[in-house]
Amino acid sequence: MPAGHESRFQQRLEEAFPEKRGNRFFWIGMAASVAALLGVAFWLFRQEPDLPAQGEPVVQQDSTETTSGFSLGDLSPDLRKVEQYYTASIHMELANLDISDENKAVADDYMKRLRELDTEYQNLVVELNEIGPNEETISAMIRNFQLRLQLLTRLKEKLNELKQSKNESVSSNSV
Template sequence: MQQDIKEQLKNYKEEHVELSTNHSTKFENLLQQELHQPKQKKYNFKWLSVAASIVLLISLAIKFYPVNTVDDTPKVNEPTKLTLGTISPEFQTIENYYVNSINIEISQLDLNDENKELVDGYLLKITELTKEYKSLTKELNTKGVNDATIDALIRNLQLRLQLLKRLKKQLKQLKNLNTQTNETQII
């Protein structure tokens, strides 16, 4: 391959190219034009983001601005739904006590992976009792106030609270059992 190139170069004759006399000035002028060409203007789009923000704020203001609309449909006096608490102030106190106690017991549950199945089982029973409580409340509204329904509502609340207390007691026993087991393993 080297010899091929050498052979080709043997036959090469340099052509004599003459440059024009003002060649260097033309080159300098072209170079100056290229170097000092005005830079293209960069467009600043900050105004677009400001406009988009303003449009967003206006649309949110329109969406959430309170509008007083006139409702043409006549309002029908709906009968108030009866609950245990609306029957009398004493029942209101009883209902509040049990509901608050149930909520406190649920909030104080110590949930972890070890007792998840136990807690889920109890919470499933409590959910069923809550559904039954709602159906008893519907019955109270349809059949009217009677002692049997009121007693059933109160027993339902008591049973839910008892279940939660029993669950809390079993969780405490399970925790103590695990602590004792861990202590014996350490010794």
Template sequence: MPKDIRDIVKGYEDKNAQLSSNHQLKFQQKLNTEFKPKKSSFSWLYIAASIVVLIGLGITFYPKKNIGVSVDDELKTIKLGNVSPELKTIEAYYTNSINYEISQLPFTDENKELIEGYLLKIGELTKEYKTLTEELNKEVNDETIDALINNLQLRLQLLKRLKDQLNSIKNSKQNENTIV
């Protein structure tokens, strides 16, 4: 039968149990050391924040071109958007449209070769665009500006043609699956 521990301990007295005279003082010191509110050290956080700031400044002020090219030379380069506000709007429209169309391309193993072929053509046109921009820096004329705009239009047209081809391939496969 289970025994109640209170009944067992009720009459027990330890005759050898004596506390030392400074027992209360020792107990109080142990409590203070164990439960002392710890100061949270944020020094590691300050170091990490400093590193992030230094990296950010390094990226911001790191020279983007060869060391031999000065900042003044970079500011002197003329782009299509620097000629007039209208041309800046046109350039921004086409570059944003081109980037959007590229981001919307569905890359699969089946259409990989087709997309790579188009992207190679677009890469060649991009190199030609840079060459035309250098020519624009030498002499600003209407022919160069027209060539730059035509280059942007051609790249966008190529991307739209690629998108149409991908859609027709996708539709033909869907028709094939429904027939089978």
């Protein structure tokens, strides 16, 4: 590089993008954003899903933990993050479901499959504790989380389709 290249580049950079010093509103905005994000995250994790009364919870509150042994999150910090991400996403999707009398039958079918996947996950936790950590069991547990989340996404889409078709039939009857 030619002599003085770096200083000329630095000077041009400062001319093109002057530093804004003393902008206290930037820091206030950052602090408010962080506080808002923390508030929303706390609220989402504290939400209880509104589910149709079946007598049996769709996803147990502690479905990723067992009374004895360990779960997926106990194996490594990365797996704990994966487990927490999917658990929070599943709970958020459950909380956002709009189940009514008209779509209850469809929702019940999806909820039955979701309970089956939750039972399969519990069996995988038992297997993890009996056999020990191995790649197949860990992959199956992660895939189970993915399937539950996909199932809830499909249920949400189906409920939206039913709602739209009901709205379209109501609007065409009124015309």
